[in-house]
Amino acid sequence: MNADQHTSENNQQMVMDAESMEKAIRRMAHEIVERHDSLDKIVLAGIPTRGVEVARRLADHIEKIEGVRPYFGTLDISMHRDDLSTRGRVTALEVTRLPMDIDNRPLVIVDDVFFTGRTTRAALDALASFGRPSIIQLAVLVDRGHRELPIRPDYVGKNLPTSLEQKIRVRFENLDSVPDSVFVIKP
């Protein structure tokens, strides 16, 4: 992620602005509402850092649509990944915050970008140590392709075909002090 900061402006292309992100998240919220009966039981589990923000905004929209605020939490998956010793450096972990009991509740894993699917696999492993939700779904703001596992998102804000060399940069104004935006960074 740090390498992005050194890329010159010419190599970036904005693919979503604040308005299109807002619309995409609102549409995803409607889709979640459409597919779930018991919104008071549903859990939105955001993967740090920006998945948590997407989950928070989904919760805001669902509350506006249905008048019920779904529980949203944080699911840190770093300690469930299988590539600890090959990453070369360790980044800070976030505290996982989920309702005490996730058994028999519908749960939606929320992330900003869907890429290989390995993060989602780690999230599924992590969830197994917390309980047994009635159903687990996946919502992502951007699906950039290149799945390496048989996992696919249930709710997608934007499908964005990319090459492996490209990077996706998602920014939220309240976290990053720049306007809400999604950029494709070319190598």
Place this chain on the structure above:
Amino acid sequence: MSSWKRKDLTGLDELDADEITFLLDTARAFKGVGKRSLKKVPALRGKTLVNFFVEPSTRTRTSFEIAAMRLSADVVNISATASSLQKGETLKDTALNLQALQADMIVLRHSSPGSSRFLAERLNSSIINAGDGAHEHPTQGLLDIFTIREKFGRIEGLNVAIVGDILFSRVARSNIFGLLKLGAKVTLVGPSTLVPKSFEKLGVRVIHRIDDVLAEADVVNLLRIQHERQRKEYFPGLGEYVALFGLTKARAAKLKPSCLIMHPGPINRGIEIDSDVADGSQSVILEQVTNGIAVRMAVLYSCAGGAGVPV
């Protein structure tokens, strides 16, 4: 975003404030693992950890063992009596053999100061210092600081009194280094034989009357009087120590209600701490033990991940 790039933890003296904060934050995430019904994560699956204890210890070794198991590592315990050191092999040769057996991490307790650093510089395995002579016991220092930070939300500006046998104490040294880096004010309290004025060079205050710190202290950390190690000339007797430095009920009553009472254990009830005070509401002695697992998980996790960095 902060990150960790070390393969070893040999002391808190060598870390900067950001690195200490990184470990404390990571430990907070791992503390959550201990509250789950399934208290195990796969982070160190396939890694082998050797607990190599050349000095006796039960609680530190057990704490490391639980921490490693919760991270899914495989654990082997080697104690001094079972080791080849008794047959004349040098520490370095023993450690090289452990490395040849493909130990990814070695948790070392040894009576010689600097023994962990010595191995860290010579081995590719991660070395975690679990106490090297009177030098440092970094994970104990971290768990004490973690416990304080959890209660107060910060370290900066707190008045921390460390009482007792400072001269022989690696726990005191690790606490002093870590607390000062995070901005606490540290006061050492004890008889001049056990708390020499020379400690002031580290940036702490040294006093010889416990009654002078009771009113201002946010934390009182009582160190165990290592009476099995004391030679007679350090203090006249346990009775006199209790009278002058023990945290009696009368003294505990003068503490602020928010003041934490800590002890690295094993406690000598009735010597450095009154039995009722040890069990009282201000005592966090058993929380320290629980936090020790989370802190050691954080250290093992971070050093295993940091080991991927070319040295």
